[in-house]
Amino acid sequence: MRTHKTSSKNAKNSKKKRSAALLAAGVIGLATAGGAYAYWTSNGGGTGTATTATGTSTALVVSGNATSPMFPGDSAQTVTATVKNSGSESYKLQGLKAYVTTGATDCDSTDYKLNGAPAPSTEATAVSITVTPIDLAPNATTTGTFTMQFNNKTTNQDACKGAAVTIHYVAS
Incomplete structure (x- = not known):
């Protein structure tokens, strides 16, 4: 029988071949698995x-009254106008105006003053009220102030005695 001697060089080549075969099998396995x-x-x-x-066009509700009855020669009184957002969304108040009407014959808006000038009688000519533009959340309020007084004219103003005066507000 023949004995085969393995040289150390053959052993190294054999290990390299085995490592290369295992590496190739691993690469092929990974490539197949990657698929x-x-x-x-x-x-x-x-x-x-x-x-x-x-939205609603009437969400901003304004209220505010003169607190004392007016008469010829009286002093201006400060009126506070309160703006409330009655809507369910936020609304931006950009401006506030006022004008006056009366229910009395021969007694008109010019018999009253707003901010020191004869009061206008229509929305188109309404007087601006100082108010800070603000985003109003639902149910939130803000205020603006102005002055109001009886306009002491040089003519007889008896028609204004006991007159109901309405302050109209326009919020935008």
Whole structure:
């Protein structure tokens, strides 16, 4: 029988061959396993919907009265106008104006003064009231002030005795 002697050089080559074979098998295994994770790519799109509240044109409610009866020769009194957001959404108050009407014959807006000048009688000519523009949350309030007094004319103003005077406010 023949005995085969393995030289140390042959042993090293054999280990290298075995390592190379194992490495190749691992690479092939990984490449095959990687094929199991293949995927497609794509782009997509679609639509959705949303709505906005309709709001209301009368959400800003203004109130404010002269506290004392007016008469010829009286002093100007300060009137505080309170603006309240009665809506369910926030609204921005940008400005506030006022004008005056009466229910008495021969007694008109010019028999009264707003901010020191004869009071206007229409929305188109309403007097500006100083107010800071503000976003009002639902139920929030803010105020503006102005002066009001009887306009002491040089003519008989008996028609204004006991007159009901209405202060109209315009909030925007």
